[in-house]
Amino acid sequence: MNKKLVGYSLFFVVLTGLFLVFVFAGTDNWKKKSPAISVVKPFSFFSQNGTRFTDKDMEGKVCVVEFFFTTCKGICPKLNTNMKDIYQEFKNEPDFMILSHTSDPETDSVPVLKRYADSIGANSNNWVFLTGRKDSLYLAARNSYLLDDPKNNLVDINQQFLHTQFFAVVDKEGKVRGGVYDGLKKDEIAKLKSDVKTLLAEKQGHNGFANGIFNNNP
Numbered sequence: 001m002n003k004k005l006v007g008y009s010l011f012f013v014v015l016t017g018l019f020l021v022f023v024f025a026g027t028d029n030w031k032k033k034s035p036a037i038s039v040v041k042p043f044s045f046f047s048q049n050g051t052r053f054t055d056k057d058m059e060g061k062v063c064v065v066e067f068f069f070t071t072c073k074g075i076c077p078k079l080n081t082n083m084k085d086i087y088q089e090f091k092n093e094p095d096f097m098i099l100s101h102t103s104d105p106e107t108d109s110v111p112v113l114k115r116y117a118d119s120i121g122a123n124s125n126n127w128v129f130l131t132g133r134k135d136s137l138y139l140a141a142r143n144s145y146l147l148d149d150p151k152n153n154l155v156d157i158n159q160q161f162l163h164t165q166f167f168a169v170v171d172k173e174g175k176v177r178g179g180v181y182d183g184l185k186k187d188e189i190a191k192l193k194s195d196v197k198t199l200l201a202e203k204q205g206h207n208g209f210a211n212g213i214f215n216n217n218p
Helices: 002-024 075-090 110-119 134-144 150-154 186-201
Strands: 036-039 044-046 052-054 062-068 096-102 127-130 166-170 175-182
Touching: 036 134, 044 134, 062 075, 062 186, 075 096, 075 186, 096 134, 110 127, 134 150, 166 186, 175 186
Parallel strands: 062 096, 096 127
Antiparallel strands: 036 175, 044 052, 062 166, 166 175
């Protein structure tokens, strides 16, 4: 009787194992995923080419996000040196994109961003420089990408200036994943690259952007 019980138990263990293999094989469900800490809210800005760029243009892309300004003499050149290193590694990935938002839209017009992008060899297909209304840009930094303290939303926009060294990573479904990365630290850049590779390999959910995270602006 005990032998039969042991046999039945082994049979069910094997059967359960085969079932789990069948369910998870070919999917990313078995992998430990970095947490989603935010979602991208609808926006509408202008790229260095003067074309309108919205949240819909991020659909199906893994995006690295930053905020900088072209006249910065401090951390921004260092940030974009590191960002260019990220760009060089992933520029041939069709599902990869960098979004560089200006913190100083009064200075960084479309032509200014175009000259800057050209000067560093950025291809507008996968490295997009964005400008627009200051309040909209700053809301995106705080409420979508968590790159600034949301308490600053209570401060008069004319008294604000966003200057951050942090990058964010967004997955193919518009979720900000894994926290923020210090763009001045080599070890965090290496971690960002590793996380981007993982997200590029993830399969997009069946609903994709139809889940309501991304919508056209009214």
